[in-house]
Amino acid sequence: MASAATFLLIIAAAAWISLTDAAPSPSSSFVPPPPCAPPQSAVAFLRARCASTLYGVACYESLLPYACIFQTSHVKLARAAGDVNVAWLRSISKRVKELVARGAAGGTAGPESAVLRDCASTVSSAGGLAKQSAAELAKLDATGATVGRSQVRWAISNAQTWLSASMTNEATCADGLAATGAAASSPVAREVVMAVVRAKELTSIALALVHGIPVPP
Template sequence: MLSYTKFLIILAVAAAAPISGDSATNNSSEFIRRSCAATLYPDLCCSSLAPYGRAVQQSPAKLAVAAANASLSTIKAASSRAAALRRSSGGRLGAALRDCVDSLGTAAEQTRRSVAEMEKLGSPVVAGGPAAEAWRVSNAQTWMSAALTNEETCLDGFDGGLPAAKAVLDGVRRAKMYTSNALALLNVFAHGR
């Protein structure tokens, strides 16, 4: 009878394990949804960060890093699209695309720097205490804001519209939305510290 009781206990524990995982996933999803409410594009924020739920758990810092990494991916995609079109374009369109690729390259580097600053937070290797952490957060905010400015600079080069560049413009606008969300989440993290 004792082994039957042990069997039932083990079975109950094993059956409860997936529920705990689902609960953690639900908590992460809810955390992402609540956090994304502070952004200009909450639906995009939720859908782009949902895959990171398990890694992010309920950490505002990890969420901001995930958002910045998602932004970086969209910036790279927009830059690749602009570079491909630039190779076959001349005149005003070619010049606008060249400037856009340069601006997006700068935006990508600024986003990488923002991620690097955020990833140092809480690291025991990096000394300096709260003042150093506040400095890193401020740097990360500055880099993300600058990335957003460079994305806007890219779009400004197409002022007056160039229909051939529609796919590029759509990609840059999407990257701006991701970057805006990342900056908003970074600002929420900064103010909640």
């Protein structure tokens, strides 16, 4: 059976494709990287940056495929983390909506159904907020060294605010299901909780990497 990290990369890769098919935006220009052997400097950089997060292993495994792109750039690394986070949230949002629609079609009612409907809304909102953060990082990446100190601070602050709000929405979904006790008895609710827990990890990783972006003097 594939590991959770492997499954994450498969889902993220599929979502990358949908991102490139979407309407043009700063974040959608970040495309899946071709297979490559990253230089040791990039690998060492990733290990060091991931050590500053709460989920070092998940950070390293999910972002290693993009090491040839970010190399030793803090902004590009944070951008990659943000876009992987968006991809995962998009996949969760789609899955929860499918589960809600299936329950409605089958006449399913009760607390679990209501909480799943709430989750569909909050996870969708979380994805929208994460996308805003990713777009902010993409703009910062595009400006490169030409951007000033105040602009970098502003971009970092915006990205952090949106990622923090995204985590709040993710927690609302997970806490709602936990409060009903559905996760203990329902495979559907348990699937959603596990996916949202992974989303919270990825959002936390992106938030930590954004926090680590150096501000020019």
